[in-house]
Amino acid sequence: MAAAAGVSRSAVSFAFNSPHRISTATRDRILAAAHEIGYVPNTLARMLQAGQTQSLGVLLPQSLAKIMENPYYARFLMGAGQVCDQEGFTLLLTPPLRESMLKAIPYAAVDGFIVCGLEIDQGEVSELERRRVPFVLVDSDPQENVPSIGVDDRGGAREVVRHLLELGHRRLAVLSIDPGPEKAVRGYRGPLGRRLAGIVDALAQAGMTMADVALAEVPATRTDGYRATRALLADTALTAIVALSDILAFGAMDALHELGVDVPGQVSVTGFDDLTESAWLRPRLTTVRQAIATKGRTAADFLISAIRGEDQHPHQLLSTSLIVRDSSGPAPGH
Incomplete structure (x- = not known):
């Protein structure tokens, strides 16, 4: 760029960044040359040099x-x-x-x-x-x-499981987000750990423990929620599914509809998140809203x-x- 305009590299920098430091004629010559060869200043490089990228x-x-x-x-x-x-x-x-x-x-x-x-x-x-x-x-x-x-993951999970227990459900399944390989060393951590702790709290009030519920740990995708639900229903007599994310609950609902299982007449389903689609499903999804x-x-x-x-x-x-x-x-x- 400097060679094309017949000026120094400093003059080019001044033309784009500090035009008051060079004459108007020099700046116009540089800008004309830039337009002719299609030159565009490297904004990212300039930001990095200044220590900011915005x-x-x-x-x-x-x-x-x-x-x-x-x-x-x-x-x-x-x-x-x-x-x-x-x-x-x-x-x-x-x-x-x-x-x-x-x-x-x-x-x-x-x-x-x-x-x-x-x-x-x-x-x-x-x-x-x-x-x-x-x-x-x-x-x-x-x-x-x-x-x-x-967010108050523990309180939200406690409240939704308590809701199901008050409706008379005792044969529950939990669709959990996969905790990954670190679970074997460190146990459940973060939001997942807190949500499971909330479930334990609610179960304890009904004289139950996690040993009394079915647990499936799967990636947080709709497809995996669908597959896990089909597998759970093949092995367990359930009346309610507690999904620890709405996306898993959507997959559970897909599986239940495909199998001809009435929701909530035969199996109730709850989620966690309150995504927009939760209010569009039929039946509409009971869930924990987080902002x-x-x-x-x-x-x-x-x-x-x-x-x-x-x-x-x-x-x-x-x-x-x-x-x-x-x-x-x-x-x-x-």
Whole structure:
């Protein structure tokens, strides 16, 4: 570019970044030459040199294919995106690299990270702190001096199981999100651990334990919810299915409809999330509502505050509420 305009490289930089430092004639010559050869300044390189990208990274716990299959993330990213639009930031989705969230961190040119679903810290927190990259944890176990956002998973799960027990259900199945291989070492962690703890709380009030319910642990996809439900019904006499995400509940409903099982006459189904489709299903899904878009907005707000050096926020716990619709009813015989 400098050679085409017959000027120094510094003059080219001034023309695009500090035009007051060169004459109008020189700037016009540089811009004319740039137009002629189709030159566009490298905005990213300039931002990186200044130490800012005006981009927030969303560090994801799963591959992009799996993330995009789950409508939960569409709601979450919508909330984060609303704040980015308002504040002039972009969003960069950062999936695991070779199945590692830690390995993906150095490759994202961002000003900070929204870290999603970090149920087990495998060095990500210390790496971000070492790099002095601002970050906010979402749906993780709270850590000291780290901003984080979560929801009352335990209370929500307790309330929905208590609802089924009050309807007379005792033959329950739980469709759980797959905890992964770390479960054998560390047990259930993060939102999943809290939701299962809420189920244990509710069962205890009825004199029951997890040994009294069927448990299936599957990836959080509609297809896996469908397959797991068919397998459960082949082996177990059930009157209610407690799905720990709406997407699994959708799959359960698909399987029950295909098998000719009346919902809720024969089997009640509940979910967790209150995705938009939950109110569209027939019957409409009883579920636990969490403020997904609000969670995304809060995470982006917290992160931008951290990037700007403003006051840091403590852990914020968002409430949940039971939304009773048509997919839950009295146990057969009650």
